[in-house]
Amino acid sequence: MLSTAIVWFRRDLRLADHPALDRARCDHDRIVPVFIDDAAAEGHWSAGAASRWWLHHSLAELDQRLRDRGSRLVLARGDALESLRRIGNACGADAVYWNRVYEPALVERDRVIKQALGEDGLTVESCNGSLLFEPWQLRKNDGTPYRVFTPFWKQMQKRWTAPVACPEPRQLAAPNRWPASLTLDDLDLLPRLGWADGFTDDWAPGELGARRRLERFVECTVVDYEVARDRPDQEGTSRLSPHLHFGEISPGQVARALDEVGELPSGKGRWSFLREIAWREFSSHLLFHYPYLPDQPLNPAFEAFPWRKRADYAADLEAWQQGRTGIPMVDAGMRELWATGWMHNRVRMIVASFLTKNLLIPWQEGARWFWETLVDADLANNTQGWQWTAGCGADAAPYFRVFNPVLQGEKFDPDGRYVRRWCPELAGRKGRQIHQPIAQSESRQYDYPMPLVDLKQSRRDALDAWQRIRS
Numbered sequence: 182m183l184s185t186a187i188v189w190f191r192r193d194l195r196l197a198d199h200p201a202l203d204r205a206r207c208d209h210d211r212i213v214p215v216f217i218d219d220a221a222a223e224g225h226w227s228a229g230a231a232s233r234w235w236l237h238h239s240l241a242e243l244d245q246r247l248r249d250r251g252s253r254l255v256l257a258r259g260d261a262l263e264s265l266r267r268i269g270n271a272c273g274a275d276a277v278y279w280n281r282v283y284e285p286a287l288v289e290r291d292r293v294i295k296q297a298l299g300e301d302g303l304t305v306e307s308c309n310g311s312l313l314f315e316p317w318q319l320r321k322n323d324g325t326p327y328r329v330f331t332p333f334w335k336q337m338q339k340r341w342t343a344p345v346a347c348p349e350p351r352q353l354a355a356p357n358r359w360p361a362s363l364t365l366d367d368l369d370l371l372p373r374l375g376w377a378d379g380f381t382d383d384w385a386p387g388e389l390g391a392r393r394r395l396e397r398f399v400e401c402t403v404v405d406y407e408v409a410r411d412r413p414d415q416e417g418t419s420r421l422s423p424h425l426h427f428g429e430i431s432p433g434q435v436a437r438a439l440d441e442v443g444e445l446p447s448g449k450g451r452w453s454f455l456r457e458i459a460w461r462e463f464s465s466h467l468l469f470h471y472p473y474l475p476d477q478p479l480n481p482a483f484e485a486f487p488w489r490k491r492a493d494y495a496a497d498l499e500a501w502q503q504g505r506t507g508i509p510m511v512d513a514g515m516r517e518l519w520a521t522g523w524m525h526n527r528v529r530m531i532v533a534s535f536l537t538k539n540l541l542i543p544w545q546e547g548a549r550w551f552w553e554t555l556v557d558a559d560l561a562n563n564t565q566g567w568q569w570t571a572g573c574g575a576d577a578a579p580y581f582r583v584f585n586p587v588l589q590g591e592k593f594d595p596d597g598r599y600v601r602r603w604c605p606e607l608a609g610r611k612g613r614q615i616h617q618p619i620a621q622s623e624s625r626q627y628d629y630p631m632p633l634v635d636l637k638q639s640r641r642d643a644l645d646a647w648q649r650i651r652s
Contacts, residue, residue, distance in 0.1 A: 189279040193428035197349035200308035229553035237370035242387030252353035271360035280310030285472030316469035326470035344433040391424035406450035413525035422557035464561035478573035507632035510590035513603035522556035533570035534584035544571035590616035
């Protein structure tokens, strides 16, 4: 008798190197691919607008690739357990397979679903399709989780073996009858105001776009990555982050592609990028073991940090969001984010430092805005990045390290190309002058705002606040 398995796609929107799909194909005759929009299960960390734009287009490509193989993607919305039961009854499924996700709310949801479906008599199996190591695999000698990156990275290197690749299926056998499915438009993922329409100029969501992006990075960019990755005025980064978040490509595929390159002339670009993949692993490790991190600092001393009150900072927060702070490097980054759904990593640190240390606005406000506007918004990475810059997380930048956005601009955007692109009203300022806050006499000339704060004084205020919680 032929058996049927549901493969529940989540943030693994690809066909190659997909452990859950591979296991289902090995053990069952027919496959029913399913995606469920279960936003309620994610609580107040359900996907933001930019992420949902990406998801819409990624699902569209996945469905087309499945149809090319004689299959299709069944779409549902609402409670995941109810949806899986309904779909399973409709197609006569014997089993459900999925690749694990690690956000705290979803870990608990999946535990409940696995138990309930098992009690229904179904085979239920989950796999690792998004990390090189499970969050519980790497621990310190005393069995506790790592809180410092360097020993975590050393342990990764000691235990590293290239994961076995799962081949992409050429054909997928369909069930006797397809369950009812929503249309992609029914999921209502696209922003209604058309804010994200311009994203298509910069991004190609989906597995094929991810492969092209990886190939271009390996062939053209990785050799200079160690230095070029800090230059927002150059194409020096991989821009793979949204593809990795949605699982259109796996970290194993990235690692194998870098291995195939072999030793580069310096060897440093390849290892520098692998270290960034390790930071991604470390972020998931932290979130899994410290599930409160999206809302609370890892360093409990920061619970007492004297942030400004919301009524006092609301206008400054809005100016930061709109790229109207009067600090050119900060404004360029915030405008890039709004226009493209992405921001260069060096600039992410600059704008985050300015928000938390010069404006004394809680890091959670910045994390929320990034969550809404980044196409690569990932709960583990976003949380880790904001806590690192604010000085309250693992491997945190010491609180006394305040990024000076003027000096950062002069060093990493020396010709001002990045600022000129995103702040064209300043294009008339010559050389490195473009990074300086504007003088009152120039504000009307350039139609550019005065700085919200004095950088030197606000730095001193931040250090004073830090001394208060230390004592």
